Amino acid sequence: MKSMKVLLLQDNPFLCSVIKTSLASLGIVDVIEASMGREALSLLRSKGAVDFAICDLKLLGTDSLMFFGCAAKEGFLKSVMISGDADSVLRQTASALLKTLGLKCLGGLGRPYSSEKIRALITGIGFGEVSLFNVGVKPELPGITEVRRALLDCEFSPYFQPKFDIQTGRVVGAEALARWINPRQGVMAPAAFLPVIESCGLIDELFRAIFSQGLLLQKKMRQQGAIALPLAFNLHASQLSRRNLINDIAGLLAFYELPASGVTFELTETGALGNDSVALETLLRLRLMGCGLSMDDFGSGYSSMGRLCELPFTEIKLDARFLRDGDSQSRSLEVIRASVSMAKAMNVTLVVEGVESAEHMTLLRSIGCQFAQGYYLGKPMAAESVVSWLPLRAGGA
Numbered sequence: 001m002k003s004m005k006v007l008l009l010q011d012n013p014f015l016c017s018v019i020k021t022s023l024a025s026l027g028i029v030d031v032i033e034a035s036m037g038r039e040a041l042s043l044l045r046s047k048g049a050v051d052f053a054i055c056d057l058k059l060l061g062t063d064s065l066m067f068f069g070c071a072a073k074e075g076f077l078k079s080v081m082i083s084g085d086a087d088s089v090l091r092q093t094a095s096a097l098l099k100t101l102g103l104k105c106l107g108g109l110g111r112p113y114s115s116e117k118i119r120a121l122i123t124g125i126g127f128g129e130v131s132l133f134n135v136g137v138k139p140e141l142p143g144i145t146e147v148r149r150a151l152l153d154c155e156f157s158p159y160f161q162p163k164f165d166i167q168t169g170r171v172v173g174a175e176a177l178a179r180w181i182n183p184r185q186g187v188m189a190p191a192a193f194l195p196v197i198e199s200c201g202l203i204d205e206l207f208r209a210i211f212s213q214g215l216l217l218q219k220k221m222r223q224q225g226a227i228a229l230p231l232a233f234n235l236h237a238s239q240l241s242r243r244n245l246i247n248d249i250a251g252l253l254a255f256y257e258l259p260a261s262g263v264t265f266e267l268t269e270t271g272a273l274g275n276d277s278v279a280l281e282t283l284l285r286l287r288l289m290g291c292g293l294s295m296d297d298f299g300s301g302y303s304s305m306g307r308l309c310e311l312p313f314t315e316i317k318l319d320a321r322f323l324r325d326g327d328s329q330s331r332s333l334e335v336i337r338a339s340v341s342m343a344k345a346m347n348v349t350l351v352v353e354g355v356e357s358a359e360h361m362t363l364l365r366s367i368g369c370q371f372a373q374g375y376y377l378g379k380p381m382a383a384e385s386v387v388s389w390l391p392l393r394a395g396g397a
């Protein structure tokens, strides 16, 4: 682990020394200590930024809130671990509060404190791939002209993240996730370009690029005598209101001579559709063609229960936050459990997103969840890698 600098905001000297001992066993000895927010802020101003802070939950109710706001704004701090005894709901509220201040909550460090717990939470600081999950990461967005040029130059390609049947270990499909293969900046994730694509009305162009390259992969697999991997594509709900969407999809499927049953469309923010009759008709026609329809990010934002009842979804993707919080937050765990039985009762497939550890797998298996996706199971990969990776997985995990 690289040498890190930590701020310890704690008013109990004994607990302070316990946490410092755990940090020291991880090789973290650069620790700034403070018992109040004001003191912490002046220390950061004189000693510079830290990698993360460990803050006692009860101090969040004091002047520490002002401190966190200032420390985030002034760039001294990005991530916080919460220590102290508190029930899971309080911790979750604290986490939401930190988020509003522009900080990432790494999770709760309940007692007894240990270096292993700290090490596990540190991994959440995330030096990896840029993702919308990486709260607080604000990439500098490219200009409209640059994005248009990149679309014309075919610089956007799908990466494919496998979806697993975790009861058997088999790959049951993959989700196509847009990437900009930027000749100067390398592989860029959607957080770095999707806002520009959406704001300048290029989302349909991006979709056509991703969808046709996905179908090309299916076609190649078929030509090699393999069964084409079922693929899921992301659609923004607003795209459903464009009458030509169905023609585009049907036209490309016909061009590649592929069945509609091999594709699923994942939709976010369907609650925002209101009673848009064109959008509802598009959904119906996609289902009648034989495509799957998945409600993405279920349990967050606009993906509501009401929409699930009204619209012809075949799949629900449970937002990763429930699994992420499920380790310690019993309410989140109950949401996962309830979603498993609700999906069974409604005869739709449930896919849990964000599987990041063996513990997540054990948990999901134990509550009877069948399908899942996440970095622990397989990261998004380029088409060439899928073709070489899949046969290695053929016998199941």
Ligand code: C2E
Pocket: 130, 131, 132, 133, 161, 176, 177, 178, 189, 190, 191, 194, 203, 206, 207, 210, 234, 235, 236, 266, 268, 296, 297, 353, 354, 355, 356, 373, 374, 375, 376, 380
């Ligand atoms: P999403 O559809 O919810 O996709 C899942 C995101 O979570 C992906 O991020 C994926 O790389 C990431 N992810 C998967 N497993 C894990 C995990 O275990 N841990 C963590 N921390 N992250 C995980 P990505 O590729 O950055 O995409 C972000 C979002 O951008 C997607 O969220 C989707 O809403 C949107 N998006 C991606 N491709 C397209 C596209 O072609 N069209 C549209 N309209 N939206 C897209």
Ligand code: CA
Pocket: 175, 234, 266, 296
């Ligand atoms: Ca998705």
Ligand code: CA
Pocket: 296, 297, 317, 319, 320, 353
């Ligand atoms: Ca999702």
